[in-house]
Amino acid sequence: MSEEFVVATAQRLQPQLVSHFMQLIQSNHLAHAYLFNGADGTGRQEVARTVAMRLFCQNVTDDGLPCGQCPECRRIMAGDHPDVVSVVPDGQRIKVDQVRYLKAEFTKSAVEGNQKIFIVDQVDRMTTGAANSLLKFIEEPVGNTVALLLTANKNLILPTILSRTQIVDFIKVAPQALTTALAKAGIVPSQRYLLTTLTESVSAAQELVVDDWLANAQTAVGQWFTACCDRDERAFVRVQTELVPLGSNRDRQGVVLDMVVQVWHDALRQQANAVDPTDLAYPQVAPVSQRVAHQLSIDRLVTIMTETLATRGQLAGNLNFQAILEALTLQILAQMR
Template structure:
């Protein structure tokens, strides 16, 4: 999981922008943190708040040890308030109560902050009340709006916010963070192709069904190289009965496609290519050595076609039987 300690590595541009605002004392009343889920928006908001409240800032970074920093970290700072959706939306009562809190004299002196998580979930009444508050800010109060869909926020609110764009996490960062969580490099390499959300990647890596799915796909590739009858039998035993949900079925096909992409990359001897299945490199190199580019291309086309047929609700057993035959021969669907 992302923490305030590694947000500088995850979002270096955003952190530098925040530090620049602090050093130049250019703090405004409202900020919008926009980016995909898992890109560190909440952690960056905490970094920002700690930086402005910290008693011992060093090199434009909060110390993390002073009373103010510890209160923020523990979630007990009386000058820091968070709003989350109540059900499907953020309601006017939530914003009204927040505004009252902002106007009250608290135990802690100085700057006040309110962080609105999933700000795009505000209903119209709540958004209008927030807009009124932004138009008439009270003292040293700063709003930080977090969102994955800024287009759903009122343009009049957006115009009053300084916008920070959070970049998607690079694959290399996902892999590194997963390895720090004691996940093998092989599994991290595979999962990092499926999501750039670190929390989702960690969940997927430790999900027993996904771990087994990965093993199933790799075993299937081995049977394809040997005997088509064995492949057909294996999919009836280990694939069709297990992957009943379309999402799981499609994910397994994605893993199969990643494997063939690895094989093509190895055949092309692409320097620096990070493969999805590094633990199978020797086996894939052997397959690459005994395959032509034409055959590998047709095999990948067959997998892509199978994905397409899945969305057209083709009988899944028939779909996989045809795919096995096509992968065995290297011909695509006709």
């Protein structure tokens, strides 16, 4: 696997997460522990390695990506970097000696104090005892450490770990073929890009457009977003009157939260470059997202993105849908001041 290949694969599979994490590192906002929740083939290892390379790269590109050429990048790619500690289960379980190795490395990092990143794949295969000993290090991060815990199924993860990590859901990124198929299925252009961020299948997309649900949701989220950007306290009221009724069941509530992520992601994408409105999730509010992209500092936009990305984990943790959206709205309005 060449080093360009990993970063390119990560970008192809998870363009939004890659740009999100590159910006978190750039602005020094990387948290101590993340849970990357993604089915096989969604690029969780590639994104994890891209994050590791970006942390150590000596020659970050103009696009804010790891270069893939410098000695640090090369050592990480070769699996031979002393400060990138990677564990993959050996068979069905993460073995006791692998956990012992992890603990020893954590302890070492406390002494050395230098940047260190831990990547533990299939963390669901840890025994409860092993997971609990890992928790201690997540709870009391030592030195300059980052832990990336990877899983294909967060439902198998202990709640104690879920509650102490930031959960990042890896959604399968739609191939160009999906956009074409959506067009063939009669989906209007203004909804196509948004749908490719929400689902991988044409039939699931078609379910979302039934009875204009998607059109109504796109309008409601766009108006809520506009109110937030205008520092209009009525954004809070819109949660109750317009967003909450869209979430008639848990699945739809999840879709609404994903849609909220996308509207802020539109703004983030426009901060770096001009984006053709047809490539925005919310072309209707393009002038607003463009304005806020230039008004807000990168730090604030990244903070907002982080807060919106956290809502899916809150929903999975059984928090009330309305309460999640209200808390998010207050956090966002606070960033707008």
